[in-house]
Amino acid sequence: MTWGGHGLGAVKxxxxxxxxGCAAMVHAIVPGLFTDTAGRTVARIYDHIQSRKASAANPESWPDYEI
Known part of the structure; x- marks a missing residue:
């Protein structure tokens, strides 16, 4: 992965x-709004990172910080 590609992924x-986080704060004030936005986003990002780890050449030594 290039430096630019890594940086773009990290920014995204x-x-x-x-x-x-903003959706969760709005949800704290108005519970009827954004009821599952934060959880869905975190789960999707986690799944993305886990799938990248699984497809790595050596998943056991794959760094947790690679996007």
């Missing part, structure tokens, strides 16, 4: 997590 995931 970071923006998604910030958006999920």
């Amino acid at each position: 995931i970071g923006a998604e997590l910030i958006s999920a």
